[in-house]
Amino acid sequence: MALRNEHPQRLVALFALGCVLFSGTLLGMFGGEATVLGVPALYAYLFGAWAVLVALMALVVELHD
Amino acid sequence: MLLGGVILLASFVYLGILFAIAYYGDKRADAGRSIIANPVIYSLSLAVYATSWTFYGSIGRAAVNGVGFLPIYLGPTLMCALWWVVLRKMIRISKVHRITSIADFIAARYGKSALLGGLVTVIAVVGIIPYIALQLKAVSASFEILLQYPEVVMPPKGRAVALWRDTALYIALLLAAFTVLFGTRHLEATERHEGMVAAIAVESIVKLLAFLAAGIFVTFVVYDGFGDLFGRAAQLERTAPLMKFGDAAGASWTSLVLLSMMAILFLPRQFQVSVVENVNEGHVAKAIWLFPAYMLAINIFVLPITLAGLMHFPDGRIDADTFLLTLPMAHGQEALALFVFIGGLSAATGMVIVETIALSTMICNDLVMPVLLRWRALALVRRADLTGLLLTIRRGAIVVLMMLGYAYYRVAGEAYALVSLGLVSFAAVAQFAPAMLGGMYWKQGTRNGALVGLTLGFAVWGYTLLLPALAKSGWLPISLVDDGPLGIERLKPLALFGLAGLDDISHALFWSMLANVGGYVAVSMLGRQGIGERAQAQLFVDVFTRSDHAARPWRGSASVQEMMALIARFLGSARAGEAFAGYARQRGWTSAAEIQPDAELVCFSENLLAGAIGASSARVMVASVVKEEPLGMDEVLNILDEASQVLAYSHQLEQKSRELEAATAELRAANARLQELDRMKDDFISTVSHELRTPLTSIRAMSETLQAKPGMDEARRRQFISIIVKESERLTRLINQMLDLARLESGGADWHSAEVDLGELIEDAVSTTAALLRENAITLTVDLPPHPPMLRSDRDRLLQVLLNLISNAAKFCPRDGGRITIGLHVRPDVVQVDVSDNGVGIDAADQALIFEKFRQVGDTLTGKPQGTGLGLPISRQIVEHLGGKLWVVSAPGRGATFSFTLPLEAQAGPASVPAAHKTTSPS
DSSP states (O other): OOOOTHHHHHHHHHHHHHHHHTOHHHHTTOOSSOEETTEEHHHHHHHHHHHHHHHHHHHHHHOOO | OOOHHHHHHHHHHHHHHHHHHHHHHHHHHHTTOOSOOSHHHHHHHHGGGOOHIIIIIHHHHHHHHGGGGTHHHHHHHHHHHTTTTTHHHHHHHHHHHTOOSHHHHHHHHTTSOHHHHHHHHHHHHHHHHHHHHHHHHHHHHHHHHHHTTTSOOOOOSSOOOOGGGOHHHHHHHHHHHHHHHHHOSSOOSSOOOHHHHHHHHHHHHHHHHHHHHHHHIIIIIISSHHHHHHHHHHHSTTTGGGGSOOHHHHHHHHHHHHHHHHHHHHSHHHHIIIIITOSOTTHHHHHHHHHHHHHHHHHTTHHHHHHHHHHHSTTSOSOGGGHHHHHHHHTTOHHHHHHHHHHHHHHHHHHHHHHHHHHHHHIIIIIIHHHHHHOGGGTGGGOSOOHHHHHHHHHHHHHHHHHHHHHHHHHHGGGSOHHHHHHHHHHHHTTHHHHHHHHHHOTTOOHHHHHHHHHHHHHHHIIIIIHHHHHHTTSSOTHHHHTOGGGOGGGOTTSGGGOOSSOHHHHHHHHHHHHHHHHHHHHHHHSOOOHHHHHHHHHHHTTTTOOOSOOOOOOEEOOHHHHHHHHHHHHOHHHHHHHHHHHHHHTTOSSGGGOOOSHHHHHHHHHHHHHHHOHHHHHHHHHHHOEEOSSOHHHHHHHHHHHHHHHHHHHHHHHHHHHHHHHHHHHHHHHHHHHHHHHHHHHHHHHHHHHHHHHHHHHHHHHHHHHHOTTOOHHHHHHHHHHHHHHHHHHHHHHHHHHHHHHHHHTOOOOOOEEEEHHHHHHHHHHHHHHHHHHHTEEEEEEOOSSOOEEEEOHHHHHHHHHHHHHHHHHHSOSSSEEEEEEEEEOSSEEEEEEEEOSSOOOGGGTTGGGSTTOOHHHHHHSSOOSOSOHHHHHHHHHHHTTOOEEEEEOTTSOEEEEEEEEGGGGTOGGGOGGGGOOOOOO
């Protein structure tokens, strides 16, 4: 599988997005007691953001056109 | 009750299955039908990243600081997004240069430096040993815990177990044996182990399934799903803080993300599976998302299991590192516990196998071989077969590595949790980042820069991480850590130069990276690259844009047989033969016998050998059979290339400028000629108008006189009219001659070629001028040979010349006793006609002038114009056109002789009469 020219750029953009999503500063906001479907907000956010990031990377790589 | 026998049996069966898979994978690879040429297998093999650390250790870390275990997986996830840019470049470079390890990569990049390769190997070995100890600790602990089933108790701590009763020792020996079987059954030129990769991929599936099985059991069987589990944990004082982004996790968050980003690229085992074992660059694309997805999956249940463990064992007797195993045990899940144990074994064996194989390659190629090959006493260079030696060194290295890991486990293992052990290793391999990344993207990075950076970084790492670890284990005085060496506060290993408030890892990362990057960049910028380094730097950095290995001129000599024998000593003759046959086919030859020894062969051999013994040793070995110029070929050629380009360019410039100068000179000459012509034209016109005005003035004067005096007497009138007629004739003649001359000069005159009898022609001329001569009482003598030659020429023009010369002579003859002689002489190739008179003669200075237009020497003497002054120029034009010459020989007072020649070959044909074919009618 070969990636086209713009794909590396999109991946680098996702890298930047990931750096922001997982920055310590942002994570400090999830200190409260809030839960999402019974899961603490911090856990829900971390795994949710992680899953979204992986999904976006998969989209960039797998969608050829 | 799980007996030790059952656990051992299960373990051996599992390892046996793995071995079978590996064996099958190797067989298929030998048959050319790879089972690992598949992006999914590639991604799964990358999951060797998840070791016992992930399997057991994450839970232990989560029990202390909540989400603090996650940066180790988020870092690689982020790095995956950059893989297409970074990892693919590493793969391409390694494929092109047959690089088989990180040490090789760095050594090759900085001018194939053996010293650098050795240093990297030492750092990797020292740095990775805690990591191997971690695996031993995890496996032996899990084995001992499982052995106690159904009781859940920790193995006793702080009790010195006799060496022969220590499970970890047997596990270390077992793993060493297993790795030797896996990784060093035979020597591969490419250092690729397809069977091992297949086994690692299977192990990745097993450990994931084991972890998920335990996680699902705990979350959905013991508790009622995530909500229930988290809800209950939130009530407890012990577990509630873990759900926040606490200080403990926050302090090291960023440095752990950074650290793991570097680890995923530069851990020796990750380099092995992601670069060396890579079958196809394209596989990286799928791994970009599949590998992070794997890490996400294996981490989902870490927190639930941690919380469940903390709630189930609230008294802290049970080490959190073991919750994955102890929770199923506590709930009586015998089979699940065994499965988890097997999963943990998978995680540990996978890591140990790949890591020790990667390290043994480094130790062999970059540490031992360079020394042995340079050790003249061993005369290794002349040994016939070295494959056995290479394999022995690697096997020995694997065993030694496992024993070192075991020793570290005995020394420091008890004092640290699993993750802390691993992080020390991560910080060590992070030292490779500046030299590696700089080497791939910065051409100016130098060997000395890399040496200084690595040395400084490694030293700081040892001081700030390894030393405290040894001190805390009691092997060094603890005062060293608490008070600093010799009580110097500023040098405290955990608060260097007073930098306090950071956790150990962030502190060590900061100082070591500062020293490493600073040293690398500063020394690189201050120093200069060797020529060899420069060439390698370009090859590495421009790997995607260069088409290297192009045909190159080569000054050296090598014998193909010698080269083949050399390769055979390291790879065995069968593999060497295959490789050379393949090379011959690729170059379009039918057999290896036809291979020509050239630069490409040397390059090919060096690469082939680099796969087995590393780039720097390969260079030494190949150099031993190749007589090459002392400078490396690449660099010399690069320099030559550049120089010759510049030279060619300047040559072009010089040529252009010479051409320009020549063109300018031509233009200048043409301009001068034009000016000259312009001046001549002006002269000519003024002369012509003067010549025309003289007769016109007489004609006009006579006519006006006649008009004004109608009664003029007859005789006078006739005289006037005769003058008018004579002047008109003169005018007509002048104009005719001018037209004639113009035509001659422009080449537009009509020429009629015919057979001319010169004798007859002269007779004709004489008879035509007879009246004139008689009038002036001139005696004419004609001196002809008996048979005057026949010429092919223009009769009328020749007659014109003769008449002109005769009338000229007549003009200058004295009144009395004038004599003219016409002579004809036949010379070998020309015929010469002389017309002599006994007139006043021509002054030497005037002899050239008389052939110019309107120059009549006689005028000054007689004071009266005679003729037009165009006769001689016209005659000369005609003679020259006919291929001859016209000149005068004279001295004042002794007459003049005008002579002209005509070429005799004119007889042969009309060639010398170019206009002979013209058919235009005469005007």
